[in-house]
Amino acid sequence: MQTLNKGNNVVIGDNVKLGENVTIGNNVVIYNGVEVGDYCIIQDNVVIGKQPTRAKASILPDSKELPPTIIGKGVTIGTSSIVYANAVISDEVFIADLATVRERVTIGARTIVGRGAAVENDCTVGSNCKLETNCYITAYSEIGNYVFIAPCVVTTNDNFMARSKERYDKFKGVTIKDGGRIGANSTILPGKVIEEDGAVAAGSTVTKDVNKEEIVVGSPARRLREVPSDQLLRNQ
């Protein structure tokens, strides 16, 4: 038995699989082959399963038709958000309004993707994370579990700022290990690693790796002190 609560003007492609008790808002577009788990809520104007379109000037290789998007159970996808093909969204993920999740992204269970957040292609995001409003997760990043990324954090992956052939094999996203926390409006340079429970104060620019359980601050960010014991992941 499938109970579907569906708004107006919904476009659903071929071979889309909808679980039980799925709610779909108005003007939603779901492309071919997408799988949506039980009890998902897909809000107005959402687009799921979009194939990437390459700019003719893009340096990235052309891609064939990607496999479909897989959405777990109890997932919410907020108004006007866009989830690309070949993204895997785990159970109980909450994606707020106007967010984008690109192709080949995996998002772990119960993670929150904030309003306007952009998770670029080929990222792995763990479970129980909070990626807050308007944060920007650059392509090829790896984010562990219980990671907190404050509003408007910016990450980068190209030290060469789009110049010099040397860069082509040196794109490198950021790595934020379990329990890492990045303060609001901070900038993380390409390839930097935030170790377990490492923390970055708001407004900082991170130019080198952040040690385990260490707080850094400033531009460039320098060690401030240890993370207070009551804020360590293992003490929650």
Next chain:
Amino acid sequence: MQTLNKGNNVVIGDNVKLGENVTIGNNVVIYNGVEVGDYCIIQDNVVIGKQPTRAKASILPDSKELPPTIIGKGVTIGTSSIVYANAVISDEVFIADLATVRERVTIGARTIVGRGAAVENDCTVGSNCKLETNCYITAYSEIGNYVFIAPCVVTTNDNFMARSKERYDKFKGVTIKDGGRIGANSTILPGKVIEEDGAVAAGSTVTKDVNKEEIVVGSPARRLREVPSDQLLRNQ
């Protein structure tokens, strides 16, 4: 007599009250009970009256169905913007494209909410303010009258970055009093107060309160000088 100029594929819920000479674009969704004043312009793809959806992992208490959204007279709501339930938008407010205004927000008359701006839940914004493009107003903030918030300003409300039980009763938005001005891409830490006519230079990180009629700059922001007399609110 009601003259309604309505686009295609508009979805209007039960008990919606539309004033005279309202213009509604294409693909607009207006939820139950919303009140829209005379001479409002609601542009394409706008959603008004959306009930908040809680992430299962959210720390915030669950909420019942909220009262409807109230939109005053002569309000413009730009393309793809989202106004939640229980928001009160006063006369002649201008909301640009792709903005979000959350539940229990009040916005005073003639205030401009810029393109992509996000006003989170439970904020109070006065009249004649300019909240510019992509600025982020954290939940529980209080903004006076004639406040200027430049593009891409970031405000925060959680000093504990989502860790430690101590934080639960310490969420605190920012307070910007009448005539306060925040420069582009600045970051304001939780609970900070910008007093009347206080100003923050672009790119600063505000870690302590800003005095009346004082300009601060840097990260952390320090006093630069008095606000020039011809820029004080009382001299306009």
Next chain:
Amino acid sequence: MQTLNKGNNVVIGDNVKLGENVTIGNNVVIYNGVEVGDYCIIQDNVVIGKQPTRAKASILPDSKELPPTIIGKGVTIGTSSIVYANAVISDEVFIADLATVRERVTIGARTIVGRGAAVENDCTVGSNCKLETNCYITAYSEIGNYVFIAPCVVTTNDNFMARSKERYDKFKGVTIKDGGRIGANSTILPGKVIEEDGAVAAGSTVTKDVNKEEIVVGSPARRLREVPSDQLLRNQ
């Protein structure tokens, strides 16, 4: 012969000219008189040719109906993006999702406008540029060719932060000359000029002009060194 691949619920105004082999997604709105070149891809929820709406509190002069938008050949316009009236988008431009391009903007051939980027009114952008995710290009800016603007860069045009009558004839956007490059989350103050091949490190605040082939860093940004020879535009 015109082959048109068109989604559901598309609204097309009067006198719209569509080239050959144009693809139009679902829920697209194209206003009167827009011209779209051959082989363009217009994705779901896009709005093209929107006339600007003035806030009653706006300081800008009221405008008459603007001339239509002109879109060249082979242009892609991403999901939920908005292109205003009187914008001119050259051949093979790629506009990603959720971007906005305002009235009287010209964008040169093969330029990429990133996801969520905002190009405000009256800007000129050259060819082969990359304006990355969420960057904010303030009104009246001039951007040359082969310019790189990293994610979340913020530019400004009002030194007076909306106060003092003196400002009315002093709005000034930024100028970034050919080959200029701006690092992620940097802030550029009003009227500043980045000369040819000048570069700004990530997270900087630019308070004075940047010389040709010079890298600056910090807040306020100071000279770091020459741009490495292999990163100069003439050596690509």
